[in-house]
Structures are given as C-alpha cells and as structure tokens.
Amino acid sequence: MPAFLMDSIIEELAAAVVMTDANDQESIDTVRRCLNKLREAVQAGGEPEELVALAEACLALEMRLGASGAGTDAEDLSALSEAVGRLQVGAAAAAKSPKPALAKAMIPAAAAGANLASSATSPQRVTRDEETVGLIGEFLSESEEGLGRADQILMNVEHGGASAEAVNGLFRVFHTVKGVAGFLELTEITTLAHTTETMLNRCREGTLKLADERLDVVFDATAMVRRMLAELRVAVQDGVQFATHENLEGLLQRLRALTEDGTPVITPAARPAPAAPPAPAGFAREPAPQLEPAAMPSALENLRQTMTMTAVPSGMQGPETGGGTKLRETVKVDLERVDSLVAMVGELVVVESMVVNAPEIAKSASARVRKYLSQLAKVTRDLQDVGMGMRMLPVAGVFQKMARMSRDLGRKSGKQLRLVLAGETTEMDRSIVEHIADPLVHMIRNAVDHGLEPPEERREAGKPEEGTIRLSAYHEGGSIVIELADDGRGLNRDAILAKARSQGLIGPNDILSEADIHMLIFAPGFSTAKQVTEVSGRGVGMDVVKRNVEALRGRVSISTTPGQGTTFKLLLPLTLAIIDGMLVACGQDRYIIPTLSIIESIQPSQDMLVTFADRHEMINVRGQILPLVRLARLFGASDAKSDPTQALVVILEGVGRRLGLLVDEVVTQQQVVIKSLGQGLGATRFLSGAAILADGRVGLIINVEEIAGTTVERRQWSASDPTPAATSL
Amino acid sequence: MNTPVTAKSNSSGVEANAHLAGKYMAFRLANEDYGLAILKVREIIGLMDITRVPCTDAFIRGVINLRGKVIPVIDLRMKFGMEPCQTTDQTVIIVVQYSTTRGEITMGVLVDQVEEVLSINADKIEPPPSFGANSMNADFILGIGKVDKRVIFLLDIGRVLSGDEAERLVQAVTA
Structure with a gap:
C-alpha cells in the first residue's frame, strides 16, 4: 500500500476521533468506519511492522466503543485518542526513516495503553445510596461553577498579573472543592485540590508568586479537576467505582515541587508552551520546552476536553471582576414551568391582539373601552417582556469558555493571540445560548488556524506579533449580533475559488459575487488549509456554523479585508419562541x-x-x-x-x-x-x-x-x- | 363430521379478533361505512378554516388551529383515492391521536359525516379481506364489523396515516 494512502487513512481517523462526542452515535460510527479502513490497510500488508503494531493498538480499542445505543464513555474515547495520536506520530516517523526507532519505541506505550484500556473495562460496581448521589450531584454542579470562576480568574491573572484578590478567589475555589470532596471521600480529588491549595496558600502569604510555571500548573490542575469531575459523573451514573487517575501523580509532583522551592519541573506530561502569551513585564518566562511526541496525545485530549467542557451556569461572573464576584439572588425553577409560562404568555399576546383587532370591538368601543384595551395591551407587552426575560441568560458563560479555549488553541498552534471580549452581559434566550457555543468553537478555531498569521509573518506585515480576536455581542435592531473579528490575513479570494473549483463545488467558469465566494467556506468539507493541523483544516467546522446558526433562524455574514482580517457576524433572533x-x-x-x-x-x-x-x-x-x-x-x-x-x-x-x-x-x-x-x-x-x-x-x-x-x-x-x-x- | 371443524375455525377466528371488540366511532365516506377505535378519537370538531400547506401531498388538506395547537388535517377520501371531499354542513373533522415511534401524533381527519358510537363484539368482526395478490395492501384494515346488516371497515388510523403502506395504497389505487 502506498504510504500516502496509509497517511490519509490515519489522518481521517485522527480527524474523526477529534470530532467525536461520546453522546453522538453518528460521530462514533464515523470513527468505526475509519478503524475498519485502517484494519483493511493493515491486513493488506506491506506496512512497517512498527506501524502495524501501533495500528493494532488502536484497533484493540474499537470494541470499547459502544455499539449503537450502548453508549460510549469519555474514558474510552480518550484512550483511543491517545492511541491514534501515537499512531500519527509513528506514521510521521516511519515516513522519515525506513527503520524508525521512534515508532518502535512507542509500541510498548501503545500496548500499555491498550492493556490499560482492557483492564479498565470492568470497573467494580458500587451501590450508592440516594443521599450520596444527591450530594455528589450538588458537589458536581457547585464545583463546575467554581472551576468556571477559576478559569476566569486565571485568565485575568495571565494578562494582568496576580492580585491578592485573584489568588484568594482561586484559593477559595480549591478549598471548597477540597472540603466537599473530602467529605464525600473522593481521595484523589481531595489530594489534588489540597496540593493546589497549599501552593496557592503560599502565593497568598506572599512567599511565592503566582505566575509562569505556577500559573500553568493551576491551569492544569483546574483542567484535571474538571476531568475527574466528568469521570465522577459518569461513574455515578453507571453505578461503578470512581476510577483512579493515571496522570495525576505527575501533576501532583509538579505542584509539590513548585510549592517547595519554586524551581520549575518539567515532567513529560507537562503542558508544552511554545506560544505562551507574552508574560507581563517584569516576569521572565522559562524557555519553552520542545513539543514532545508524548505530549501530543495529551494535547489532543486537552483539546477535546475543552470542546466538551460542561456548561457553567453563568450570570455569576461579571467581566473583569477577578476574584470578587457579585452574587445575585436567584431562585431555582423547573425549566419546564418557565417554558410553559412563556408559551402561555405567547398565547396571551396573540389572544390580546385578536380581541383588540376584532371588528366588533373596533366598531362599538367607547373611549373608555379603548383606554382599557390599550392598558391591557401595555400590560400584556410588559408581561411578555418579563416572561421572555426569564428565559434569558447573559452570553458571558459561553464567552468565558471561548476565552479558555482560545488560550489553549494559541498555545497549540504556536501563535500568540489575545481574545478580547465585549458585551458579555448581553442576554439571549437560553436555548440560543446553548446552541451558540458549538459554532463559536469552530469559528474561533478557524480564526486561530486560518485567520491569524504566524508571528514572523505578522512581523513582516508590520502588525503586532500578538494577534487579536475580538468576540463581541450586542443588540442590533430586533436581533442579537455575535461578532468574531480577527486581525489576520483575511480570506484569500483566489485560494477559495481555486479550491472550490477543484472540489467541484462550482463550475470552472462560474462567476460569483464576493458574498457567494465567502459563502463557499461554509460548504461541507471545504478547507483551503494545505495542512491539516490539530486545530483545524479538515473542512468540518464552518458548515457546522452555518447549519447551527440557521437552525436558530439566524444569519451569518462575512466581511473581510485582505491583510487586515475577517469579521464573522452572526445575526440571531432575540428568542426562539x-x-x-x-x-x-x-x-x-x-x-x-x-x-x-x-x-x-x-x-x-x-x-x-x-x-x-x-x-x-x-x-x-x-x-x-x-x-x-x-x-x-x-x-x-x-x-x-x-x-x-x-x-x-x-x-x-x-x-x-x-x-x-x-x-x-x-x-x-x-x-x-x-x-x-x-x-x-x-x-x-x-x-x-x-x-x-x-x-x-x-x-x-x-x-x-x-x-x-x-x-x-x-x-x-x-x-x-x-x-x-x-x-x- | 364437518361441524366440529367449522366450529373450531370459527372460535379461533373469534379469539383472534377478541382484542378488536370494543367501541368504534362510525363515520361515512361517500356510501361506505368506516370505524375508528374510540380510544384513538380525541374529539370531533366542525369544519373550520383550513390553511393550505403548499408542497405537500394532495390528501393533506392543510393545518388548523386547535386551541392554539397547529395540527394537520387530511382528507381521508383522497387518501383512499376517492373523489375529494365536498364540504357540506355534515362534514366534520375527527381529531385522532395515536402514538408512533416518533411520539404522539395528533391529526384531523376530514370525513363526510359521523354517525354514532358502535359497540362491536368479537363475533361480529371478520378478519380483513384480501384484495387480490397484486392490488392494495389491506394492512390498515383491522377487520370488518357487521352491525345491523351494515359492513363497517375498522381502520387502524396509525397505519392509514403513516408509513409506506399508505403511500403505496394511494399509488395502487390511482394507478
């Protein structure tokens, strides 16, 4: 089999794995198909034995993907994603030298992954009483809220430096997690939270500075706690033992080392930081470690994790407030009740207008009746506003997730970038807020990968090395606009046209308007990226954007200036009802x-x-x-x-x-x-x-x-x- | 010698139809009598303004506003390949509700006239007829009820309104 064919199969598989969602059977089926192709390719023979071994490690994991309807858990997927990552690296190495030492070296690791996977298939079943489950549920939602807050603080610290308030905020988050986890006897989470808290406490006392390596490790700790919480959720739902975590020890060691003397310790699992945003003046940065092959899978995993991050109930975090957050008094109400109230208010509005517009009324109404009717109209209108308001959520929660994701993306892609948020307090119908996260993820990935140039190119173009992506929300007319603007290279009209022609999306002689050309990027499978990177380029993203936005009865428009950037504008209705x-x-x-x-x-x-x-x-x-x-x-x-x-x-x-x-x-x-x-x-x-x-x-x-x-x-x-x-x- | 055999086959027929015994809403299409299991019938409403829905099958008359809920209305005569329903003051919409794999479906069925609710015993119900090998599929007929010399086709409304059976039926009849 020609090497490039094998490469393309692996590429496809990697793409499928990255896009997989444990709850989406379709995406899992896609992975299966790719694995089958891989199996055929391996069975055809002629591949270097190292590659075959790596491929078999991936195939061994296939049976753990849930059959239709059976469900697949996130752990299986991450094991598969690691195996595929190794396969990718192995294939790349195989392409370079006929007898790749690297690929060979990776076989034991891959096999270990497969073994780990198979040993983990039958976790011990545990019965938890109702009260414990309830407590865990509360713990999960509270901690997720807290972690969201921690992310926000961390990002502020990264840009503006640490303040006592910020450190306190972080400390409180980990302290709370530790307390409740300890009570629930979740030893691993407790240990991690405790270790992080200890380091933060030193920062709080002023003996350590929360920056650089220490900041990174808190980022990692937040991610790890979040991951463990997700696993805990799964474990509780399935009624099984909470599995122990493999990578935890490395993280704990880093934390301890950083607490003790402040010397940075780079473990193989350490987050590579090739493109850390410039540290605030006065803080020297450690030289960035090389991207190690072993870090690849974990990076891949991080990426997916960021994409599937659970929604953090928002409305708690104001922008730029650091550790101090203002709490608003809220009442928990069953969503169904709110929905039925809103639906009934909707009916009322219609009936009200039927009454007011009825010809009999119009004919016979006295001045007094008309006055009453207009009062009725006003009250109805107000009631409608209040009803709609109950379904409204600020976009801050989603924006916050995007900020966290863009940070990780920037680091992976080797580009320096800054995400500027504006209008986070803009409120939207909760169902729209829920559905807007997905398109935004794809748009930001697209902006980072295709929009922003690498630092050298930006320098040559006379632009600041750090790219800026501006994500803003505002009202326009009767609708809401979410705008994502980058200051990158802009859309390449000719490249898009050429690609569309070669893909047969348009005829060789079709004349298209500017708008039509821009819309081509929303075609399924369309990508002008020469290289498929970890971040994007597989042509799956932008059609998701278009489909989701249209499902919300919104519109997408693009404006672009070559060399100056691209702006995507999502025009969305205020409400779906x-x-x-x-x-x-x-x-x-x-x-x-x-x-x-x-x-x-x-x-x-x-x-x-x-x-x-x-x-x-x-x-x-x-x-x-x-x-x-x-x-x-x-x-x-x-x-x-x-x-x-x-x-x-x-x-x-x-x-x-x-x-x-x-x-x-x-x-x-x-x-x-x-x-x-x-x-x-x-x-x-x-x-x-x-x-x-x-x-x-x-x-x-x-x-x-x-x-x-x-x-x-x-x-x-x-x-x-x-x-x-x-x-x- | 023949008597026991006949009796046996009769009794098994009765047993097979036992689940069909019950109350049926009888209605008319042209000169024919039909029946719908009463448990599937939610209500009967007079004819009201039907909003035509473009680009749909001809037998779909459109949609109506049933107290704030939008439900489709089908013309059962057209569904069966008969002449379209000419509305008279007897014309009514029977609102039926049945469950499918996709969930509950509420739908209006336009019929010429409703008659009465009939209680039909199992021994008055014949198995569905066969219309010959290559003609239409009679799956949607649960059985044939015989009441006072009348013949009533008992319909399985879910089958009538959904799936390929109905589609093929229309094609078979109009072809």
Missing part, C-alpha cells in the same frame, strides 16, 4: 416572512424587470440583479397577481444570498408565536413553522434560507415549472 413577521398575501393564502430576513420591499416598475430566455425572471434593484421568485408559482397558488408591477417584491436575504420574492401585497407586520407544523405532514420544504394569526387562522412561516438556497442551486427551476404563466410577464 416569538418572531417579528411580515404577513404577506399571495392569492387566497397568507404567509409570514421573518422580518429578520427582509431587506426591503418594493413595487417594481417595468424597467426593473429582466428576463433571460423569456423565463428566468430577475429584478434590477439599484444595479443589483437578483433572481425573482414568484411565491404563487413556488407554492402553486392559482389566483395570485401575475403582473409584478401590480404586485410587490420583497427583497430577502438568506444564506448570504439575496432574492426578490413576488407577493400580492404586504398585509401587516406582527409578532407571532412560532409553532411546529406538527408531525404527519411529511416534508414541508420552504416552510419553517406555523403561527396563529390575529383572526385565529393558521399562518405558515416561510423558510427564506431554503428558498434562497434552492434558487441559486437550481437556477432553472422556473423553466421546469409547467405553469403557462411562466412565460408571461
């Missing part, structure tokens, strides 16, 4: 178009209308030629207006593309509560949901993204339409 919509008429039917997607509406004059081959209709809006879609034709309405100059064109934007949608008229603008169309309808293309209109009828909500996507994909679809009206203008 209610949208501002424009009610349009098309023949007998009424449809709702989300106002978020509407650019403008115009009544076209004859000279704005263009046709190609008598069929493909377009509209010229101030020099911009947009496809014109007749809603009546799309939806098969027979009694709509056929003359565009008598009707109305709504200019829409979806998936970064604009189009004109011909409707009869705009009826009104109103807020509607979004409902599912219900099961049993089959596929409802072009519709994203339904809503109850003011007259009690059901209105259908148009899926602008779908229409925009379809129009561009199949430009000829008006030609394939059999309606005779197709040719008449």
Whole structure:
C-alpha cells in the first residue's frame, strides 16, 4: 500500500476521533468506519511492522466503543485518542526513516495503553445510596461553577498579573472543592485540590508568586479537576467505582515541587508552551520546552476536553471582576414551568391582539373601552417582556469558555493571540445560548488556524506579533449580533475559488459575487488549509456554523479585508419562541416572512424587470440583479397577481444570498408565536413553522434560507415549472 | 363430521379478533361505512378554516388551529383515492391521536359525516379481506364489523396515516 494512502487513512481517523462526542452515535460510527479502513490497510500488508503494531493498538480499542445505543464513555474515547495520536506520530516517523526507532519505541506505550484500556473495562460496581448521589450531584454542579470562576480568574491573572484578590478567589475555589470532596471521600480529588491549595496558600502569604510555571500548573490542575469531575459523573451514573487517575501523580509532583522551592519541573506530561502569551513585564518566562511526541496525545485530549467542557451556569461572573464576584439572588425553577409560562404568555399576546383587532370591538368601543384595551395591551407587552426575560441568560458563560479555549488553541498552534471580549452581559434566550457555543468553537478555531498569521509573518506585515480576536455581542435592531473579528490575513479570494473549483463545488467558469465566494467556506468539507493541523483544516467546522446558526433562524455574514482580517457576524433572533413577521398575501393564502430576513420591499416598475430566455425572471434593484421568485408559482397558488408591477417584491436575504420574492401585497407586520407544523405532514420544504394569526387562522412561516438556497442551486427551476404563466410577464 | 371443524375455525377466528371488540366511532365516506377505535378519537370538531400547506401531498388538506395547537388535517377520501371531499354542513373533522415511534401524533381527519358510537363484539368482526395478490395492501384494515346488516371497515388510523403502506395504497389505487 502506498504510504500516502496509509497517511490519509490515519489522518481521517485522527480527524474523526477529534470530532467525536461520546453522546453522538453518528460521530462514533464515523470513527468505526475509519478503524475498519485502517484494519483493511493493515491486513493488506506491506506496512512497517512498527506501524502495524501501533495500528493494532488502536484497533484493540474499537470494541470499547459502544455499539449503537450502548453508549460510549469519555474514558474510552480518550484512550483511543491517545492511541491514534501515537499512531500519527509513528506514521510521521516511519515516513522519515525506513527503520524508525521512534515508532518502535512507542509500541510498548501503545500496548500499555491498550492493556490499560482492557483492564479498565470492568470497573467494580458500587451501590450508592440516594443521599450520596444527591450530594455528589450538588458537589458536581457547585464545583463546575467554581472551576468556571477559576478559569476566569486565571485568565485575568495571565494578562494582568496576580492580585491578592485573584489568588484568594482561586484559593477559595480549591478549598471548597477540597472540603466537599473530602467529605464525600473522593481521595484523589481531595489530594489534588489540597496540593493546589497549599501552593496557592503560599502565593497568598506572599512567599511565592503566582505566575509562569505556577500559573500553568493551576491551569492544569483546574483542567484535571474538571476531568475527574466528568469521570465522577459518569461513574455515578453507571453505578461503578470512581476510577483512579493515571496522570495525576505527575501533576501532583509538579505542584509539590513548585510549592517547595519554586524551581520549575518539567515532567513529560507537562503542558508544552511554545506560544505562551507574552508574560507581563517584569516576569521572565522559562524557555519553552520542545513539543514532545508524548505530549501530543495529551494535547489532543486537552483539546477535546475543552470542546466538551460542561456548561457553567453563568450570570455569576461579571467581566473583569477577578476574584470578587457579585452574587445575585436567584431562585431555582423547573425549566419546564418557565417554558410553559412563556408559551402561555405567547398565547396571551396573540389572544390580546385578536380581541383588540376584532371588528366588533373596533366598531362599538367607547373611549373608555379603548383606554382599557390599550392598558391591557401595555400590560400584556410588559408581561411578555418579563416572561421572555426569564428565559434569558447573559452570553458571558459561553464567552468565558471561548476565552479558555482560545488560550489553549494559541498555545497549540504556536501563535500568540489575545481574545478580547465585549458585551458579555448581553442576554439571549437560553436555548440560543446553548446552541451558540458549538459554532463559536469552530469559528474561533478557524480564526486561530486560518485567520491569524504566524508571528514572523505578522512581523513582516508590520502588525503586532500578538494577534487579536475580538468576540463581541450586542443588540442590533430586533436581533442579537455575535461578532468574531480577527486581525489576520483575511480570506484569500483566489485560494477559495481555486479550491472550490477543484472540489467541484462550482463550475470552472462560474462567476460569483464576493458574498457567494465567502459563502463557499461554509460548504461541507471545504478547507483551503494545505495542512491539516490539530486545530483545524479538515473542512468540518464552518458548515457546522452555518447549519447551527440557521437552525436558530439566524444569519451569518462575512466581511473581510485582505491583510487586515475577517469579521464573522452572526445575526440571531432575540428568542426562539416569538418572531417579528411580515404577513404577506399571495392569492387566497397568507404567509409570514421573518422580518429578520427582509431587506426591503418594493413595487417594481417595468424597467426593473429582466428576463433571460423569456423565463428566468430577475429584478434590477439599484444595479443589483437578483433572481425573482414568484411565491404563487413556488407554492402553486392559482389566483395570485401575475403582473409584478401590480404586485410587490420583497427583497430577502438568506444564506448570504439575496432574492426578490413576488407577493400580492404586504398585509401587516406582527409578532407571532412560532409553532411546529406538527408531525404527519411529511416534508414541508420552504416552510419553517406555523403561527396563529390575529383572526385565529393558521399562518405558515416561510423558510427564506431554503428558498434562497434552492434558487441559486437550481437556477432553472422556473423553466421546469409547467405553469403557462411562466412565460408571461 | 364437518361441524366440529367449522366450529373450531370459527372460535379461533373469534379469539383472534377478541382484542378488536370494543367501541368504534362510525363515520361515512361517500356510501361506505368506516370505524375508528374510540380510544384513538380525541374529539370531533366542525369544519373550520383550513390553511393550505403548499408542497405537500394532495390528501393533506392543510393545518388548523386547535386551541392554539397547529395540527394537520387530511382528507381521508383522497387518501383512499376517492373523489375529494365536498364540504357540506355534515362534514366534520375527527381529531385522532395515536402514538408512533416518533411520539404522539395528533391529526384531523376530514370525513363526510359521523354517525354514532358502535359497540362491536368479537363475533361480529371478520378478519380483513384480501384484495387480490397484486392490488392494495389491506394492512390498515383491522377487520370488518357487521352491525345491523351494515359492513363497517375498522381502520387502524396509525397505519392509514403513516408509513409506506399508505403511500403505496394511494399509488395502487390511482394507478
């Protein structure tokens, strides 16, 4: 088998493992497929024996991946990820020399990994009484909150230096963890927390300085506690013994050494720091250790761990507050109750507008009734705001996770970067907040890997070596904008075009607008990266961004200046439950178009209308030629207006593309509560949901993204339409 | 000699249909009588404004607002390949609820007219007929009830409304 083929199989496998989520069966199946390919490749023979041994170590772990439905735990995955990491390193070494000593040296380690894996398959079953489980549950959520706070403090310390307040904050976190863990007899967590606490205590007393190596070790300790907590959660859920942790001893030794004399100790498992952000003035940095092969898997693991970090309930941490956090009084309420309250408020809003708009009322209402009605309207509106507010969360929690992740990414990619956060207090619907983390992860990884240049290149371009990524949230109109701006090299238009052509995404002679070219990066599998790195380049990220954002009924837009950076803008609705919509008429039917997607509406004059081959209709809006879609034709309405100059064109934007949608008229603008169309309808293309209109009828909500996507994909679809009206203008 | 054999086959038929015995909501489509297990019927509502849903199968009339919930309404006549339902003052929507692997489904079924709730004993229920080898699949018919010389097709609404069976049925009938 040619070496490059083997390489590509390993690459694919590594990619699959990195993207794997223990709860996502699909991703696990992908890993399985890759492992099968690897098995075939190995069985075909001809590979260096070292490589075969490493591959077999990976294959040995396959059976531990849960079969469909059986579930897979995070530990299995991390074992596999380590094995794959070794295989990657081995393959790279094999490519360099025919008789690789390194690969050979790694076999025992790999085999040990496999052995460890198999020995760990049957952890002792333990029964815990209900009270203990409850206590552990509380411990887990409290500690996760605390660790989130610790991360925030650590990051502040890293940039601004240590303050007494910050050290105290960290101390408190580890102290609390230690206390409760001790009570619950979680010896390992207690030991780790205690050792960290001891060192922090010395820092608190002023005998040690919390910086550099010591700061790093606290970062690592936080990560380790978090990992152990995740394992504890799994262990409790499965009712098994809490497994002991392998890498703990190294970390403890580092902690102890740093507590004793302050001499940095680099154990093989130490976090490599090739691209640490510049230490604040006055603090010398240790020379960065070389990236050792053995560190690779653990780095890989770190990465995944960062990606799957459990959500920290936010609202507790203010920005830049360091150790001192202001506590707000909160009440825990069952989420279902909040949701049903919000749903009922939504109904109330609709019923209220039905009452106010009822013709009988309008006809007969006295001044007094009208006054009462307007009061009712006001109270309803307020109630709606409060109800919506109950579902709102500040984006700070997610942003904080991103800050932590970008720090790790910067270190891995060898780039210096600074993540600037703005508008963390901006509140969004909790379900949006929950779904925004994933796209943000991919966007930041993309910005770090493709956006920011390496330090040398930045220096040559006359930019500061440290790249800046700005993550901000703010309100714009009736929606929320999350913006991610980097000051890197910008999108390379020609590289994107060339790649898209070679991948067959576009034809060799297609002429695309700037926006269309930018949108190409969202195509599945698209990547211009010449090299797949640990961070990104596999072309899986950006299509996730697009899909997730669109699922939230948001939009993505890109603006870029070569050499100056790229800005991604996610335009998201304030809430998922209610949208501002424009009610349009098309023949007998009424449809709702989300106002978020509407650019403008115009009544076209004859000279704005263009046709190609008598069929493909377009509209010229101030020099911009947009496809014109007749809603009546799309939806098969027979009694709509056929003359565009008598009707109305709504200019829409979806998936970064604009189009004109011909409707009869705009009826009104109103807020509607979004409902599912219900099961049993089959596929409802072009519709994203339904809503109850003011007259009690059901209105259908148009899926602008779908229409925009379809129009561009199949430009000829008006030609394939059999309606005779197709040719008449 | 034949008598015991017949009796045996009859009794096994009764046993097989025992679970079908119960109350059925009888309704009419054209001149035919149908029945739906009463436990699947949630309510009967008068005809109301149905919002057409574009780009769906022809037998789907659209969606209605059932006290704030949006539910689809199907025209059972069109589903069975008959002429579309001409609405009269007798036309009603039977709201049915049944569970599938994807969860509970609530759906409106447009029928010409509802008649009454019938209690049908197991011995009045015949097994479903066969329509011949290459014609439609009769899976969605639970059995045939005989009440006062009337023949009532007892429908399994879940089967009627979901899956490929129904799809094939429409194709078979319209072909």
